[in-house]
Amino acid sequence: MHSSAQSTGLPLxxxxxxxxxxxxKPITxxxxxxxxxxxLLQGLRLFDTLAGLGDELARPEPWVGGFDFPFGLPRELVLxxxxxxxxxxxxxxxxxxxxxxxxxxxxxxxAARPVGGKxxxxxxxxxxxxxxxxxxVNPPVAYMLHAGVPLLLRAGALLPGLHAGLHFGDRRRVALEAYPGLLARELLGRRSYKSDERAKQTDERLIARKDLLEALEQGRSRLxxxxKLSHARRDELVADASGDKLDAVLCLLQAAWGAQREGWGLPARIDPLEGWIVSA
Structure with missing residues (x-):
């Protein structure tokens, strides 16, 4: 396992x-x-094609990233x-x-497995x-893995515990599997803060987004x-009823947490076929 950057200056x-x-419904x-x-939240960018994101990740710049899609499949399934x-x-x-x-x-x-353990x-x-x-389906994470991992491989990224990546001198790119729901649930419990369906974009979910952001600004999570963000950026995150922008920020926080830690904050032993979600 590679040790992490321990660097406060590395782009995240x-x-x-x-x-x-x-x-x-772009990638955020x-x-x-x-x-x-x-x-410090410095920017939000939208990509309406996989190729657009792939080009951005492959630019000759270092980064540590948290990505909201799985990097591996269950060993039981593979076998x-x-x-x-x-x-x-x-x-x-x-x-x-x-x-x-x-x-x-x-x-x-x-289909060959019992109900409750499909x-x-x-x-x-x-x-x-x-x-x-x-x-x-709901969510189609198998297809997200299928679409996402090739972009990381094309970028030459290091996937700690899974793939050594391609290092060009110090231009290192490190990809960590993130999961925004993990951090959101820690701070909100079971309250929902987002929906893609217009009819479900309620005042309750708006209030939940405000509460989640307030907790993040106060540093109340175990991370x-x-x-730190501008008033305009806070308003933008609260206004996004789909929660996509907020989810990207939650992934950013998980990447930052991993970047501060030895071994990128991952357990000393993880299954080299399955991978691990940073901060789980």
């Missing part, structure tokens, strides 16, 4: 990902920098399907499959409270970081 990014981005990338225990058990070989196999074939194979796997899980799913990475 958080990415709220979509496997099928569009102008209506938050940019920031650590100043001691304060995380059952007879797929490669080396992470890079597995990803090359998986990402070359059409989505329809992935759905058919995963559905057949689930999906295989990664070791990090339970502590993080995340969806199994083989889920193809021990305080979010």
């Amino acid at each position: 990014i958080g990415v709220d990902f979509s496997s099928s981005p569009s102008k209506r 990338l938050a940019q920031g920098q650590l100043r001691g225990q304060a995380l 059952a399907l007879g797929w490669p058990t080396d992470w890079l070989a597995l990803m090359q196999h998986y990402c070359a499959l059409p989505r329809a074939q992935i759905r058919a194979q995963f559905a057949a796997f689930c 999906f295989a899980h990664r070791a990090c799913d339970l502590p993080a409270g995340s969806s199994p990475s083989m889920k193809w 021990g970081l305080r979010l």
